[in-house]
Amino acid sequence: MTAVMEARGLARHYELRGGVFRKGLTIKAVDGVSFSLNAGTTLAIVGESGCGKSTLGRVLALLEDATSGELLIDGRPTEGEKSAKDPALRRSVQMVFQNPYGSLNPRQTVGRILEEPLAINTDLPASARVDAARAMLAKVGLRPDHYGRYPHMFSGGQRQRIAIARALMLNPRIVIADEPVSALDVSIQGQILNLLMDLQDELKLAYLFVSHDLGVVHHIADEVMVMYLGRPVERGATEDVFERPLHPYTQALLASRPRVEVGSKAPRPLLTGELPSPLNPPPGCAFHRRCPYAQPYCAEVRPEPRQVLGRPVACHYAEEIAAHQA
């Protein structure tokens, strides 16, 4: 199976202009991200707030230029916003946003919102666009007569369905979902997740699922990439990562999940401290100040991702931790 999306060392840095009394700074919001995503599968990107997962989503959706690295979509190299003008690439990648209250234009009817991608990217006649929009409404579980209504007449879950419908109008191969359920009620979250999974089976979509909710990720993802301060620390099949996390940060993240298990009192290596500022990242391994296994060496040399038990892990002592676990 060929990858529909492949990232090689993708980075997104922001320059902060210096004033008179301070130097200009570079924020490395995303750095050194590599992965490949196959058709019909889901890659989840997890991490705590501010780890760069949303920025990565915007770069992958061609909304922002990558500072360095390569992004291949369907095997074609892309150049950020410039490529976004290329209709073929634009049609391949679409995005569902986190907040369904902000992502739908309040002055446009649902019909116009759904037809906009078609009107811009295809030469379909108006009647064909209307038919396509109504068919898509039915596909995402709304009624075709919702076509002429405005977004404010819908509930949060229905709005997210509209947002998903819009993302699918161009028959994309990849959908980037930036926390698509975190703004919804728990009861609605399940419906939307099931809808996403049904659509994936039907349309062979590849999802890039950005989330901080590990329960949701466990449910939907085939592969997980854990990010810390803009860098991936571990990537692997969901089952493997959840069963046997190798990076200390992944372990801490998984341990922080709320669990309902009667009588189980497994020790939780809970994290102390806060996510360091990306303005002033710690030297060496970005995680060493919070890591229970940290050694002096960690503060000096930044670990690059290397294969441990068949998956890339960015930790100097991953083997020892794995051996300790077993």
Add this chain to the structure above:
Amino acid sequence: MSAEIRDVPPPGPLADVWASFTENKGAVAGLVVIVAIALVAILADVLAPHSPIEQYRDALLVPPVWAGGSWSHPLGTDDIGRDILSRLIHGARLSMIIGSIVVTLSLVAGTVLGLAAAFFKGVTDIAIMRLMDIMLALPSLLLAIVIVAILGPGLFNAMIAVSIVTLPHFTRLARASAMSELTREYVASSRLAGAGSLRLMFMTVLPNCLAPLIVQATLGFSNAILDAAALGFLGLGAQPPTPEWGTMLAGSLQFIQRAWWVVSFPGFAILVTVLAFNLMGDGLRDALDPKLKR
């Protein structure tokens, strides 16, 4: 008995705005006055008893009908015997035209400039907004006088001058609301749909910035009438014998002691029109701004 559930179409956004607009009595009064003035302006040729520029040499400075005048000139005549009522009626037409043209010009130009500043940022933004700041730093009437002095006096040039003077308000407003809309996710999703800059500016963002612009346009209408009247008063706007309210005021200043009606009626007409537009503008602002809704 089974309850019948019918599919009632939800109220459209316009009906919603109308409902909150009618709650404001002053705004409705303003709207009524404006509609009345507009009708008078449209039907001026039918309604006016005399020609606005015909001089009745046998009836100079005739007082209004309740102050000893006759019904042939209900509001009296001016110093060269022109019927004041007819002149006011034709002046309404002129004021409405002035207001519409000035507001249209500055609204369109200001919106385009403001959107461009918000969209292209950087040098474009700085160039446009500093120019607007300079224009705002000069007293508006003085700036208008300078522009008329360059273009030459006359009603059309006065309208251009007033449009330029009111431009910065529209530009700033358009830029401010466009900038806050640009950060919203629906703009990003429109971009994801492949929308280009022009489409984003005018189809995606502009409809969401319209509310404050509409309010400013109504308030700007009264400003335009006032400024044009001021230019006319100074002799730089409409030239005699055009029946423009400001020009009428200017021409009759010397009679303020002897014949009060010559000065009072044009001034009163300006006052009522401006007040009506301000009342309606305030009502519209409340109706269009969801934050002010109860």
